[in-house]
Amino acid sequence: MDILEKITRDKRKEVDLKKSLIPISQLKASVLFERETFSLAKALRNSTTGIIAEYKRRSPSKKSINQDANVGQVAQGYLKGGVCGMSVLTDIKYFGGSLEDLLLARASVTLPLLRKEFIIDEYQILEAKAHGADVILLIAAILTRNEIKTLSVLAKSLGLNVLLEVHNEEELHKSVMPSLDMLGVNNRDLKTFEVSLDTSKHLSSLIPDDFVKVSESGISSIEAIKELKQYGYQGFLIGENFMKSENPGESAFEFIQKLK
Numbered sequence: 001m002d003i004l005e006k007i008t009r010d011k012r013k014e015v016d017l018k019k020s021l022i023p024i025s026q027l028k029a030s031v032l033f034e035r036e037t038f039s040l041a042k043a044l045r046n047s048t049t050g051i052i053a054e055y056k057r058r059s060p061s062k063k064s065i066n067q068d069a070n071v072g073q074v075a076q077g078y079l080k081g082g083v084c085g086m087s088v089l090t091d092i093k094y095f096g097g098s099l100e101d102l103l104l105a106r107a108s109v110t111l112p113l114l115r116k117e118f119i120i121d122e123y124q125i126l127e128a129k130a131h132g133a134d135v136i137l138l139i140a141a142i143l144t145r146n147e148i149k150t151l152s153v154l155a156k157s158l159g160l161n162v163l164l165e166v167h168n169e170e171e172l173h174k175s176v177m178p179s180l181d182m183l184g185v186n187n188r189d190l191k192t193f194e195v196s197l198d199t200s201k202h203l204s205s206l207i208p209d210d211f212v213k214v215s216e217s218g219i220s221s222i223e224a225i226k227e228l229k230q231y232g233y234q235g236f237l238i239g240e241n242f243m244k245s246e247n248p249g250e251s252a253f254e255f256i257q258k259l260k
């Protein structure tokens, strides 16, 4: 069983448990459920730098990145640093994240916030809205075309942007549909953890122009971004490169200054 299969198996159990503990009516009663969302797609279209900075304590590929960083301080640092949006991992078991992190980030900044999660059920989209997210991630490798459609249509009906993530041509072909805002190419093979920016380069011409193109994972240099821009990418999701420093916000600031 590869890591994605393991994560998805555990996620099904986690979601079933949560459904039994917190009813949908409680999620819908959250004050955040009615808030007007910020559009990450719009922010990326209007930006010349396009950085989406991630809050990531640890991951299956890097056991420990930054366990103690304060999510509110990191969010404020990212905002001051000039990012377009922030990604917050909410998976507990594999990434050490939580919905509490998303809430704390929401309370700290007005940036578009992406709930970075392994979404397999509509319940998680209602949870995302109730905890202040503006964007959800859907991963093509763990969803059927029908599931992508149902989940993205629900997200759009709640005012959320949808970032659909692919890693190869097959996933891309099955996923393209009008209820998506952004198409993300993950440079990390989530089965082997190998990272190659060639994945983004290879898939770029196959992504229809209607979607904002986002390149995700393994990005750590200005040169890489300049090159990816030539392939039409407008968004760049960066986690470890910022989070490994003592002050992720400062690291994002310095990076973005060099990009300008």
Ligand SMILES: O=C(O)c1ccccc1NCC(=O)[C@H](O)[C@H](O)COP(=O)(O)O
Pocket (backbone or CB within 6 Å): 003, 054, 056, 059, 060, 061, 062, 186, 188, 190, 193, 216, 217, 218, 219, 237, 238, 239, 240, 241
């Ligand atoms: O990062 C991992 O090890 C990982 C493993 C299995 C599933 C997902 C994983 N990461 C999620 C991400 O997509 C990244 O956190 C994100 O793109 C940022 O990547 P990076 O800049 O390389 O930290």
